[in-house]
Amino acid sequence: MSITSFLIYCFIVTFTPGPTNIVILSTAHNFGTKKAMEYAYGATIAFGLLLGISAVLNTVLIAVIPKILSIMQIIGSCYILYLAYQIYKMDVSESAEIQTATFLSGFLMQFVNPKVVLFTMTVIPSFVMPYYAAPAALAVFAVAITIIGFCAFVTWVLFGVVFKEFLKNYQKTVNMVMALFLVYSALMASGVVELIKR
Template sequence: MNITSFLVYCIIVTFTPGPANIAILFIVHNFGIKKAMEYTYGATIAFGILLVISAILNTALMMIIPKILIVMQIIGSLYMLYLAYQIYKMDVSKSTVKQTTTFMSGFLMQFVNPKIMLFTMTVIPTFIMPYYTETSALAIFVVIIIIIGFLSFITWVLFGTIFKEVLKKYQKFVNVIMALFLVYSAIMVSGVVDLIKR
């Protein structure tokens, strides 16, 4: 097993901007570290559950993966567009917006996050199962991947904390930029670009 390739793949996928990372940056900017950490814990636990499901059901999932990917692309894209709209129009003075900063919203976001779904369904069969199939080995690698994912979320929390004052000064501009990132993510995972290229 090429440990370097495995780690590089995990770090690139988890640390690069994605729906959960952008949401964490937004939450720490508008609601602080405590709320961002609450969301992060939910996202991390869901990430772990998805990895465990991938490890346990890998063979069965490979048979039906095209159907799962299409459904997740559609649901994930629509959810990201919804989040983009919420971020764009958000007025942080209203208490109703705090519902998107909860543990449960972080948890549920991972189940409709195509980036994470694709990652969890590919990392284990591609990098681990050709070399290790014992339950104990799979469990160790799942824990390693969860730690990498959690560290990526924490990095985004720290980034948001360090640049909080700059982000506050340009709040509307930042909201628009983050909303556009989510729209871009939604378009890229929806499969629309591939259809246009054909």
């Protein structure tokens, strides 16, 4: 398992602007740290729940359809490449829709956030399951990814306005670097590198 590409993928997806992070940023700016953290707690619990669902669902699918892992790796890699393109062309100056800053809204946002749903459904089969199949190992990775996600949410709370201004000032450069890292992660997750080595 390439821990480096796994971590790069997790950090880029969780730390880059997306619906949840933008709402947290806006909430911290408009309603303060306490409300933003309440929203972040809800988002974190839902994020962990989605990762758990992904691990269970993919484990069942692999038992029923053994070739599903390869298919999920390809789907995951394609999604990572799509995400790299989206990050490359993203305009962070677009204002996020202000939502009610509550635990419940943070929780529910994750289930309708395509970035989070696709990430949680592809990260486990793409990076973890080709190397680890034991339920305990999958649980450890799900917890680790949830912690990374929570750290990302807290970062958006703490650096709210400053981080937003930095992204505005260096938007194209930051987006390009993040996109290149995601392309690297997609190549590692696809299994192409391992096929070339053979």
